[in-house]
Each structure stands twice: as C-alpha cells, then as structure tokens.
Amino acid sequence: MSKKTLTLMSKDKQLFNIEEHLAVQSVTIRNMVKEDGASSVIPLPRVDSETLALVIEYLNRQQAPEEDEDYVKKFVDERGEIPTLLELAQAALDLDIKKLMDAACMKVADLIKDFTLEEVREALRIENDRTPEEEKAIRDEFQWAF
C-alpha cells in the first residue's frame, strides 16, 4: 500500500513533504485533510521554515508510545534556546500538537523561572514601562518574590 504524502508550505514558501498518517498528529492538519482531501499543498503562513523543519522532525519520530514522553522532553531540551522554543510552541499551538506545545512551554517556564526581573525582560525583549518610582513601589510590594 503506497503511503499518501502531504506537502506543507512555510511562511517563506519552502516546501516540506511528510507522510499523511504522520502529519495528522496535528489536529489542524487532520481537519484540513478531512475537509479538503484534494489539496496537495497546505500553506502554514505563520510558521517559518526553520521551525517547520523542527515540527516535521518531531512528527517523523519513530518512538514506541511508552517512550514518547521522554522523547518529546529530550527533543525540546536539545533546542534549549528561548526564541526557538517560543516559535516551536507557537507552531505547535497553531497546528494543535498538544504534547509538543506542552513540552516547549514547560521548557521555557523551566528556563525563566529562576531568572531575575531584568533577565526575564531581556530574554523576552519586554520593555520596562514603569518609571523608576513606580518600579521601586512594585518591587517593594512583591518583595517576597525576590
């Protein structure tokens, strides 16, 4: 029996092939296939090629179900940079691949949980929108957390 192949297209118009039975681990793709089985290329306008390559690698894994938990943990551990993990989490959310999304978010949480306030802002590129006085007041209020 020949296996049906799907083509996914990233934001930057790169094409990736994946066997349909593996691709449908994504609930989003499963629904697309169900609705419109004829379409040969599925566009993913929010996912860049680098991230999509990671998602495809994850979907192609050949793991026994009982080792799957460990695999997904290791998979995100090996890509321990916050920007990559955020992109991966976003793609997994859009594609509705729950295990991958949970693992990626858990990893980011683990990485930032012991960060100082400044480190959180820097890692996530968030600007401090308080005046120095406001900043001092709020730090005093949450003294228990520092």
Added chain:
Amino acid sequence: MYTKTMAKRSNIVLNDDIMLFQILPRLPARSLGRCRCVCKQWHSFLLTPKFTKMHLHIVNDQSHPRLLIVPTSKPCRYFQTMDCETPEAGLSPTRALSFEANSNEMRIISSLNGLICVGINFSRVDTYKYLDIILWNPLTGDYKTLSKDNSHANCFRVTTKGYVLYYSSCDDDYRLLCITEASDAYIYSLKSDSWRKVEPTIYFRLRGWNLSCLLNENLYFEVQGRCQTSVPSYLIIRFDTRTEKFTEIPAPSFEYITMCVSLMVVSGCIHMYVTSSVIKVMDKLEVWKMDGDGVWTNVGCYCDDLCSLVFYRSLHLKKNGNWLVRSTHRGYVHEVDLEMKTEKKVQVYTTTARDDFMEFYQRAKFMETIVSLKR
C-alpha cells in the same frame, strides 16, 4: 550560542496565546511575583481570577506541596517550610508571620490552595475562644481577618469540632465550614465576608471530627461514631458543597484500637490511612481505598515491631509511592516504603527532645500559590 540565535531571530514576537496563557501559568508562584513587576500588561493579567484558576490547576497537578511549621514551645513570630517531595533538603530559612499573633496563641485550622486558616490569640485561662480567625497566604504574606457578621460565638471556640476551608468554583468563593461543639454547621464566605447557618440533614452528635479532604466538590470527614464499646467506630461524613447536604458513609471497621485515622485523595480516590496497635505486640499501618460510596479495599499494610508507628501521623504521599509521616514521639519525618516494607528517617524539624515529645508545633501542608484574599 544563545546570543547567536537571538541575533538571527531579532524579530522575536511575543504572542499572548503562548506567553500569557501557556507559559506564565506553568511558572512557580514565587517567579510569578517577579513577573508581576515585568510590565503593566503582565501585572494586570496575573491579577485576573482567570489566571489564578489556570495557575492553580497546574500547581495542584505539578508542584510539590510544602509543610509549614510554626514552633510553639516558646512564643515566636516566624515560620519555616519543607518541601514534602524532598524533605532531605531541609527546612527553608525562617520568615516572619504576617499577622499580629504569637505562635503559642495560634492554631492552624485548615489549609487549601495555598491559603491557611488560622485561629489566633486564644487564651488558655480565659474562654477558650479565638479572638479572630484569619485567612493567610504564607507565600505572599497577604492575610484577612474574617468578619464576625452573623456568626455564632461557638464558631470561634477552640473546642469547635471541625473547620474546613473549601472552594466553590461556580461562585469563585473560598468558604469555611465550621461544625460547632453543639453540632451546628456554619459557613463563612470570603466573597460576602459573613457567616450563615446551614441546617444539617442528618443529626450528627458525633465526637471527634478529623482531618478532611476534598474531592469533586465534596468534603469528606472522618468522624468518631457513636461508640458503645472500648473500640471506637468510625464514620465518613460527606458534605456536598453545592447542595450543602451532609451524608453518612460507612467506614471500614477495625477489631482493634486505632490510634490515628486520616483521609487523603490519591489518584482521584479517597484513601484512609490508619495506624493501630494490636495488643501492644505489633503496630500496624494500613491504607484503605474507597470506590463509590463506602466500598473499601485494603491496599497497603506495613507492620513494625519497634512500637513506633503509633506515634506516626500521615503527612504526604510522595510521587514515588512512599508515605511521608511525622513521628509525634520525636520530631522526625520518616519515609515509609509500603512495598519494600522499610522506613528511614529523612528530616528532623525539632531541636530539643522535650519539644519533640510535647508536639509543640503547628503545621499544615500547603501549596505555594498566588491566590489573593481580595474579592
């Protein structure tokens, strides 16, 4: 490597779906305190009841409960905590109590979702009454003195049979159920900051009301029944927090004297933990599981010839399946492996032998959460 990736992806776009709804709820409560300071958007989002709910859900599932300990042998105003999954790591540094009370004049009466309910400023010579009952979040230091509106004087008596804090999810309200000495039931609501009386549907002139647990919006109490003989009989009382009705459920019966009974929820089922002494020869620790209403199975048993188990009180069932118990005889925390039938001391939380024996400690198991008392 990190900076390289950052440079390559300089256009990192923080998406709210991911950051606010998926990552922040996975952070420990202490980190969330710092996150409130990150920016104004995070600050206001972290205050919403919706976020608190999401966070509680994950905390109750993944975080380690802690044991809060307040030494009471001498008046003091501090507490320490211990991670129940890693007791060998020792106690936390001391922190000051947030409220005005000495440790020897306070009593921890209930604990839920990171909130601890404490009766404070009672006097042994006076009327055995709490001057006040407070709700306290030990992590954030937030606390609230409960109003006495519509309360009965008996709600504040030290000899009150039972207090249980529970959460009503449909009203997003914390409530304190209080069974008075006269077997009346009162409920305090944080939302309305007042008390009201509830009519018990069964008349329970029962003696001791022990530690309870909460499962699917039902509270389960272990109570000492109407005993005629020297062997006490036990009953389970279920309180449905939605209908506010009490129901009686049979408990396993024991032919011997039980020293301590407590209830816990393990894997979605009520479990009863019993230590007993069989004619002073052998001490026994048993675990019973309840399926449905009152169908009990013995699922674990541990015997000990050192006659020390009678002094044990259950603290926590660890993720590895071992029971963490505290000995009241000495201030030790022991870990009991029910399968291997072994035990080991893992932590000592007292300093002097005298303190150990007299059990001069107030304690409660709690989760670190950011649950706020503002409603």
